[in-house]
Amino acid sequence: MDYSYFSGLIQNVALLLVFSFLYATRWINSTYSKKLWPNVFAGIIVGGIGILLMFTPWTYQPGHYFDLRTILLAIAGLYLGAIPTIIAIVITATYRLFLGGNFVLVGVCLIVISGLTGIAWRYFQQKKGGKNSILSLYFFGLIVHIFMLLLPIVLPSEGSVAMVKFMAVPILVIYPVITVLLGVLMNRQLEIWRNRKAKDRLFESEQRFTQMMLDINMVFINLDKDRKIIFCNKYLLDITGYTQEELVGKRSIDIFVPQEEREITEQGLNELFDNNRNLHRFESKILTKNNRELYISWYNSVVFDDYGKIAGIASLGENITEKKATFDSLREAKKKAEESNRLKSVFLQNISHEIRTPLNAIMGAISLLKLPSADQQMREKYYEVLRISGARLLATVNDLIDISQVETQQIKVNKSKFSLSKVLTNHVNVAGPIAEKKANKIICTSKYLQSNTFLYTDRNMLNSIFINLISNANKFTSNGTIEIGSYDEHGDIVFYVKDNGIGIPENRLEVIFDRFVQADSSLSRSHEGSGLGLSIALAYAEMLGGSIWVESEEGKGSTFYFNIPKDEVYLSETDTDQEESDAKLLPDQKILIAEDDKLNYLILKKIVENIGISEILHAVNGAEAVEMVKNNPDISLVLMDIKMPEMSGEEATLKIKEFNQALPIIAQTAFAMPGDRERYLEMGFSDYIPKPIDKNALIKLLQKYLNSSYQDVTGQ
Incomplete structure (x- = not known):
């Protein structure tokens, strides 16, 4: 057997295998990247292989030589893409021109057409989303080599027709088969590369995921089918105070779940495993190492092994302890605010009742007193209604003032x-x-x-x-x-x-x-x-x-x-809190009452008259009061209202003190807030009595400053 017949073919196939090896180990990454120089280098190597193929032709019959450069360039275009293939075309075509000889133009055109056909086939395959199947590869190889047979006819030269007849059978039978075999090998290498890349990406993804789970500020924990911990992240260790050695291999329920909730937690996990379903969200408590309770919002997923069986549970949890505490506080504050508003409404209704009720009695008693049919006995009853209702109304007002002073922290302790x-x-x-x-x-x-x-x-x-x-x-x-x-x-x-x-x-x-x-x-x-x-x-x-x-x-x-x-x-053995001895008022005392309200003046006038003072002057504003004191130097005491027209009681007192420092002036006013007494005393008033005027308190003040005994002619 003439082995030289096969040696060239074997050498050509070996060079194609070298090409496929380089593709698998060096060039796949380059063809799927946007980097230029790796593709240029690949094109140079492919061009070199093409030259080697031409160096070691296959001797089909003496005087008739074939090589597999068309398969090389076509497959290069199909799998390497445009840049490496065009560079290889340029190199091999240049070398073919250098060799010269018969059919040089056909040889160059054949090189160009083979490479460009591969590039075009690749483009249309990618555009249509198709794959390089065996049938597709066979048609691809057949088309490329039909072009190979047509070129000598399109570009005729001496002996071209005889050459086409001679080489038609091997080219149409052997070349497409070799193209298919090389393409299948390249497909396998491409699939292996893609699988390896997918595994690398999966591994990188797992690494990133694991690192993310380790570093994330959320709880992450993996449990096996026995509810034992097989993985937990650093955040869980930080918030619970445990170490990894204390947790891995231990049952999570025994460590983290409060005793009273373990049974229901166990039932929930059983449901996850039995029903093969995910429980996307629920909230539960976990215990730290020092038994402090934390609230976690969980997202759970069932984990499967390679055989599709349940292997465990992966749980991602958000620590909502502070959020829950804040929400509970806000909810409680909202509840209290709503209750406070409701109670304030009831309070206002109650106060309205407490003010309107005595006012109604007072106004009714006053209207009944005007009736001509009211005898003395009925009048006494109406007077009693007025007294009781007035006292009740005053008590309500005093309560409101007192609580207002407490609420606004205006009241002070005076010991x-x-x-x-x-x-x-x-x-x-x-x-x-x-x-x-x-x-x-x-x-x-x-x-x-x-x-x-x-x-x-x-x-x-x-x-x-x-x-x-x-x-x-x-x-x-x-x-x-x-x-x-x-x-x-x-x-x-x-x-x-x-x-x-x-x-x-x-x-x-x-x-x-x-x-x-x-x-x-x-x-x-x-x-x-x-x-x-x-x-x-x-x-x-x-x-x-x-x-x-x-x-x-x-x-x-x-x-x-x-x-x-x-x-x-x-x-103490001595009583330092004794009342001053009563002294009798002299009837010839003269008193000035400065009061713009007529009803209030009449009440004050009556109280003063009942203790024996008959000479009473009346001023309706501060300016008039100042003039009366100037014109009546024998005035013994002034009852000065604070709020009056033209000139206030404060201004009038300051003016009077300019020319009569010794005259006792008593402030009588409805201003009765904390500190008012002290403020009026600092201003120059001798004393202070708030409205409504207490008769007995006023009599004591008059006794104090007029320095005489008195006797209440009313017997009260």
């Missing part, structure tokens, strides 16, 4: 030294007659009732606390006993007001001191009063350094307690 015994005695004496109207009895069991003990605190605030507590006890008690008592405890004096009235429901004990809340209770709605007394009492007790609390049983009564620091208690 003074006073007899505790006298305070207790006064409250028993004042509350006694009021309590008798409901068949109640007031008793005082405090040891300080008979002791010579003095307190150094705010007397008005202490009195207000007692008044509110005693009034409250009397309001909700009938035919009972109200006890005022005290005991010493932990350096404090604890006072209490105890009654055996209707008591307070247990569910109301914690809210009765709240502002506005008490106005909504059924007790407040069914009994008169603003419902602010306990709120005011609590505020005053705290300002005095103590507190206030209650013990009560519904149907049996209530006991209200409040404490005063005992370090403000003094013992």
Whole structure:
């Protein structure tokens, strides 16, 4: 057998295999990249292989030589693309021109057509999304080599027809088959490369995913089928305080889930595994190493192995502990705000009732007093209605002013030294007659009732606390006993007001001191009063350094307690709180009343006349008051209203003090806010009395500054 027949063919095939090897190891990346130089280098190598093919032709028959350069260039165009193939065409065509000889033009054209056909076939395959299948490769190889046979006919030369007849069979039979085989090999290499690239991308993706899960500020944890932890990220370790060694291989339920929730958590995981489904979101608690509770919003997915079986669960969780706390706080604040608005509406309704009710009684009594048919007995009843309704209206206004001062923190503690015994005695004496109207009895069991003990605190605030507590006890008690008592405890004096009235429901004990809340209770709605007394009492007790609390049983009564620091208690053998001895007023005193309101002037005038003063001057504004004092140097005292037309009482007082420093001037005004008394005294007023005017308080002031005894001719 003549082996030389096959040696050229084998060498040509070997060079094509070298081409495919270089394609698989070096050029695939280049053809799918936009870099120029790797493609240029590939084209040079392919051109070199083409020259080698021409160096080692296949001897089909003596004198007839073939090589596989057309297959090389066609496959290069199909798999390498335009740049490497064109460079290879240029190199091999140049070399063919250099060789010269017969059919040189045909050889060059054959090189160009083979490469360009490969490039065109690649373009149309990519455009249509087709693949280089075996059939496609065969037709491709057949077309390329049909062109190879047609060229000698298109470009005829001596012997070209005979050559075509001679080489038609091997070219049309062998060349397409070799093209298919080389193409299949190239396909396989391309598939291997793509698979390797996909694995590399998958590996890189897994690496990035793993790193992201390690670094992300969210909880990430993997569990196997036995609920054991096989992976967890750094964030989970940071927020729980565990180490990786303490978690991996341990059951997550035993470590993180609170005892009371483990059963339901186990059921949830079983459902995930049994039903082969994802639970995209749910919230649960986990425990840290020091048993602190964290709230996590979970996104869970079932993980499968290579055989499609469930391998475990991957869980991604957001730590919503702070977000949940904030949301809960906002929800609670919203709830409180809504409740506050509702209670304020009820409060305003209650206050409206408390103001309108006595006003209605006052206006009705006044209209009835005008009736000619009203006899003296009926008039006395109407006068009593006026007195009670006025007192009720004044109490409501005072409560509103007091709570407003507390809310705006305008009120201040003004401490003074006073007899505790006298305070207790006064409250028993004042509350006694009021309590008798409901068949109640007031008793005082405090040891300080008979002791010579003095307190150094705010007397008005202490009195207000007692008044509110005693009034409250009397309001909700009938035919009972109200006890005022005290005991010493932990350096404090604890006072209490105890009654055996209707008591307070247990569910109301914690809210009765709240502002506005008490106005909504059924007790407040069914009994008169603003419902602010306990709120005011609590505020005053705290300002005095103590507190206030209650013990009560519904149907049996209530006991209200409040404490005063005992370090403000003094013992003395002499009573420094004695009332000044009464002195009789001289009837020849002259008093100026500066008041622009006629009704107020008439009331003041009547009080002054009832204590024996007959000479009373009246000024309707500050300027007139100044002139009257100048023209009447024998005026003994001025009752000066503050708010008057033309000239205010403040300006008038300053002008009077310029020429008469010794004249007593008492401010009488509806301005009764904290600090008003001190401000008026600093301005030059001798004293201050707020409106509505208390008759007895005014008489004491007149007695003080006129320095004479008096006798209330009304007998009151």
